[in-house]
Amino acid sequence: MRRQVGRDHIAIVAAVVAPFVVAVALVPVRASISGANLALVLVTVVVAVATSGNRPAGALAALSAAVWFVFFLTQPYQHFTIATRTDILTAVLLLAVGLAVSQLAARARRLHLVTVTDAQQLALIHRITQLVQSGTAPNLVVEQARTGLVELLHLRECRFEFGKLLGRPPRLHADGSVTPRPAHPPTAQDALPDDETELRVSAGGRYYGRFMLRATPDQPVPLQARIVAVTLADQVGSAFDAARTAQPRR
Known part of the structure; x- marks a missing residue:
């Protein structure tokens, strides 16, 4: 339980920091890559956070990705404003897709945990049953x-x-x-x-x-x-x- 709580705390931190770091890393190539492709890179970051963390971490990562996409990767750069309708649509889609993907990733992670728990319970029943039968x-x-x-x-x-x-x-x-x-x-x-x-x-x-x-x-x-x-x-x-x-x- 403590390990799980620690993992979730790390995921929350990653949700804030990881999109920022990736957005900064994309700054040198932002002029040569379309906004849609830059947004896709940030979506992969959201998926990574949601898969390793929990649902709030995934949602926070999606929001963080959208914010830093606007700030670093859309004109005018280093401002929380967007000059073109295309970039506005891309930012909105980045947030929406990021939220949706984070929910799916978190759900898949939870189902995996349930499967592992079921396997452990079945193993326990099997062990006791074997003792009785022997x-x-x-x-x-x-x-x-x-x-x-x-x-x-x-x-x-x-x-x-x-x-x-x-x-x-x-x-x-x-x-x-x-x-x-x-x-x-x-x-x-x-x-x-x-x-x-x-x-x-x-x-x-x-x-x-x-x-x-x-x-x-x-x-x-x-x-x-x-x-x-x-x-x-x-x-x-x-x-x-x-x-x-x-x-x-x-």
Whole structure:
């Protein structure tokens, strides 16, 4: 998370500085290159910023590119005025195209991040499922699932209670929803309650225990991540059920 924030801050700085630097670099050749081609060069800068940064950075880069295009690359030079209708149209198109392209680039970047997150979640489910299918001891499956839940839900703490069902803490259900305790304030759509939330582990009609999840304050927990968490708990239940079934044979 900190790395992402740092990256976005760098993108904001680049959105202001990069179009300025490129516009200055084009000054020596501005007389021999058409305004449309100069604008296209600045559009590529906008795309680069939007792809590596976020949507605000892309929009800021588009605005910065249009401003420095007018100042450095249209006559009269070094003035925020434009002498010809053609240059006015080019400047307007540069801003419009830059904004549109920045939105598309930022959206593509966000979709890529979602894909990576989905792949990580699938890998986590696959790892726990393999442990269960290989007959790994339930306590080891619990530990692996606990570690996975901490990372998946960005938890401060996660512990497992064997066979206990005490109190009425908030509960994470199979559909990813959370039922608050009585008189507890409504839970935000994208965050777990501040108090510990239980995630029950059961299989074959038997209750084996529960994970107690202590959320990080103000940390978003998407619905998809919650459903993956329930899937992990189901796999842990399967591990307990398999061990119970195999015990009489031994």
